[in-house]
Amino acid sequence: MDKIRYEDLLTIQEDMYKEKIPDEVLELFKHNSPPNHYRFLYLFVKKYQPEVIVELGTHWGISASAMAKGNPKATVHTIDIQKYDKHFNNDSNIKEYLGSSIDVDIVKQIPNQIELLFSDSGHSYELTVDEYWDYLPKMKDGGVIFFDDIFSAEGTKIFWDNLDVEKIVLYDVHLEFGFGAVIVRK
Numbered sequence: 001m002d003k004i005r006y007e008d009l010l011t012i013q014e015d016m017y018k019e020k021i022p023d024e025v026l027e028l029f030k031h032n033s034p035p036n037h038y039r040f041l042y043l044f045v046k047k048y049q050p051e052v053i054v055e056l057g058t059h060w061g062i063s064a065s066a067m068a069k070g071n072p073k074a075t076v077h078t079i080d081i082q083k084y085d086k087h088f089n090n091d092s093n094i095k096e097y098l099g100s101s102i103d104v105d106i107v108k109q110i111p112n113q114i115e116l117l118f119s120d121s122g123h124s125y126e127l128t129v130d131e132y133w134d135y136l137p138k139m140k141d142g143g144v145i146f147f148d149d150i151f152s153a154e155g156t157k158i159f160w161d162n163l164d165v166e167k168i169v170l171y172d173v174h175l176e177f178g179f180g181a182v183i184v185r186k
C-alpha cells in the first residue's frame with residue numbers, strides 16, 4: 001500500500017460522491033443507512049489496495065463486503081462476538097472469526113502488518129482501549145485505523161477525545177455518528 005497522508009483521506013472524503021461505484025457495491029449499501037462510511041471504506045480500499053485488512057465488529061458484514069470488493073486480492077479478517085445473517089455470500093476474500101476481538105486466541109490468529117484496521121465493535125470505553133493496544137503492535141508502519149461512532153457512542157467518544165496521537169475526524173463520512181482516522185507511525 002502506498003504511503004498515505006491525512007490530506008489523501010480528506011480528498012477521498014471530498015470526492016466520495018463523484019466517484020463511480022459499481023452496481024453490486026451500491027446494492028450492498030442499501031442494507032443500512034446512512035451508507036456514506038461504506039462508500040468511503042470501499043473507495044479507500046479501491047484506491048490504496050491494502051492487502052491485510054482487519055475489522056473489529058462484523059455484524060451483517062456490509063463494511064466487510066465493501067472493503068473486500070475494493071480489493072479482491074486483500075483478505076478481510078473480520079471478528080464478531082455474535083453470528084448474524086451476512087450480506088457477503090459472494091466474497092471469498094473474507095475470513096470470519098467468531099469471538100471477542102480482545103480474546104487472546106483470536107488476537108493471536110490475526111496477521112501482523114495490518115494495513116487497514118476498522119474499529120467498529122462494542123463501543124464501550126474499555127473495549128475500545130483494549131482493542132487499540134492489542135492491535136496497534138500488529139499494525140504496519142503507515143497503516144490506517146478508522147474508528148466508527150466516535151460521536152454517537154459514549155465509550156468510543158471518550159476514547160477518541162483522549163487519544164493523544166495525530167488524528168483527524170472525517171466529518172462527512174458518517175455524519176452524526178462520527179468517523180475518525182489515525183495513520184500509524186512507528
Ligand SMILES: C[S@@+](CC[C@H](N)C(=O)[O-])C[C@H]1O[C@@H](n2cnc3c(N)ncnc32)[C@H](O)[C@@H]1O
Pocket residue numbers: 055056057058059060061062063064079080081082099100101102120121122123127
Ligand atoms: C456496529 S456493529 C458492526 C457493523 C459493521 N462493521 C458494519 O459497518 O457493517 C458492531 C458489532 O460489534 C459486535 N461486538 C460487540 N462486542 C464485540 C467484541 N468484544 N468483539 C467482537 N465483536 C463485538 C456486535 O456483535 C456487533 O455485531
